Amino acid sequence: MTAEEIAEIFPNLKNYQITSPADYRYNCIAWAAGDTKNWWQPSDSPYLFWLRDDKSDSLENCIEVFNILGFNDETDSASEPEFEKIALYIDADGLPSHAARQKENGFWTSKLGEAEEIEHDTPDALEGETYGKVKIILKRPRTKVQNLL
Amino acid sequence: MSENLVIINGGDSEQFTFVQMLEATIRQGTNEIVLRNPKDNRSIKLKAKIEAETEIKPEFENLVKVWKKATHHYSFIRQKIVHPAYLRIIGMGEKVLPFILEELRERPSASWFPALEAISGNDAAQTAKSVDEAVQSWLSWGKRQSYLTV
Numbered sequence: 001m002t003a004e005e006i007a008e009i010f011p012n013l014k015n016y017q018i019t020s021p022a023d024y025r026y027n028c029i030a031w032a033a034g035d036t037k038n039w040w041q042p043s044d045s046p047y048l049f050w051l052r053d054d055k056s057d058s059l060e061n062c063i064e065v066f067n068i069l070g071f072n073d074e075t076d077s078a079s080e081p082e083f084e085k086i087a088l089y090i091d092a093d094g095l096p097s098h099a100a101r102q103k104e105n106g107f108w109t110s111k112l113g114e115a116e117e118i119e120h121d122t123p124d125a126l127e128g129e130t131y132g133k134v135k136i137i138l139k140r141p142r143t144k145v146q147n148l149l
Numbered sequence: 150m151s152e153n154l155v156i157i158n159g160g161d162s163e164q165f166t167f168v169q170m171l172e173a174t175i176r177q178g179t180n181e182i183v184l185r186n187p188k189d190n191r192s193i194k195l196k197a198k199i200e201a202e203t204e205i206k207p208e209f210e211n212l213v214k215v216w217k218k219a220t221h222h223y224s225f226i227r228q229k230i231v232h233p234a235y236l237r238i239i240g241m242g243e244k245v246l247p248f249i250l251e252e253l254r255e256r257p258s259a260s261w262f263p264a265l266e267a268i269s270g271n272d273a274a275q276t277a278k279s280v281d282e283a284v285q286s287w288l289s290w291g292k293r294q295s296y297l298t299v
Contacts, residue, residue: 001222009222024258025280027224039259039280041225047259047274047283048226057227091228098224113222114258130222 001115013125019109020117029062031111032086032099033069040065059135062088062096071138077123079106083139087123091132098131104142205241209248212238220260229260239267250291257284269294 001022006013029040030049038049042061051065071086081104089098100110100123107119110126120126127133216234223229230236238245246268253261259280265287266272273290274283291297 005218022221024256029224037279043226045262045274045283047262047277047280049279057225095227096225097228111224113220113224114260115221 001112006112006118009130010126010128012128013120016118016120016125018116019119022115023111024114026111027113028099028111029065029096031109031117032101033066034101057095059088059090059094059096062099063136063138066138070140073139075137075139077102077108077134077137080139081106082142084142085137085139087134087137089123089126089131089133090135098126100126205244206248209238209241209245213252226260226263230263235260235264239264243268246291246294247296250288250297253284254288254297257281259283262287 001009006016023036025039026036027039027041030036030038033040035049039047040050041048042050042052042055042057044055051068052061054061054064066086066088071084075083075085077085077087079102084104085102087100087102087108088096089100091097098110100108100120102108102123103119107121108123108125109117109119111117123134123137212234216229216232216238219234220229220232238249246265249261249264249268253265257280262274262283269290271290274286277283277286288297
């Protein structure tokens, strides 16, 4: 995506940098979970990855998936280096629309669909007509293994 | 091109060189001619292919450009497949299948699978375990159905 396209789609996004090229194999949910090999989405299609048998398209289902990964405590976006955080977004219809993960340096990282990964300073920088709004932020203790992501 | 090709037209067949066959096609003004090369058994529908290249392909490419710009950044396939340009591509029907498959081969995306299923009535990727596997499944299907050349 060009800088102009990003500015048009995410008008609140000011401080960011592209950190990896576009990749069709994985999406924002996958990247938030630390996976760059699979497209994470609740679906009956076997080529789409989901950790649960429940394939309902809902925020609750997404929350349950991240609960499985250890993100059990609801929190805010403040940087806590000892914790890894993920932010889940919903669109105007209340459906899950995006996920972002906070890095150890306090910045957030997002995979923009099939497009690039970006690093941005706050999760609400991606709020707007396209991704909706941040609905919930969850955290888990950061471990050495997770820091390898 | 000097290989002999067989024209199959309404059950009758004649053998021509490629150049002769073209001339014969134009003179006869037939609507449906299948060209088959006996050497490798590849076949194409000549008139349909000309129409596809001059009319369908430009429209498809324009729709893809509009659709991708509007949806490339979405992470849920449901968000991508409701775009009017995507629905218009599906509406183009079987004629657009070769172009979708070429697009899938050059720029893979899981977003193409719903269109391929909707148009073809098949689910070539029903046993695929990843997006890459599903891409290969559909490309293999496309080759078997002669929508894609080898």
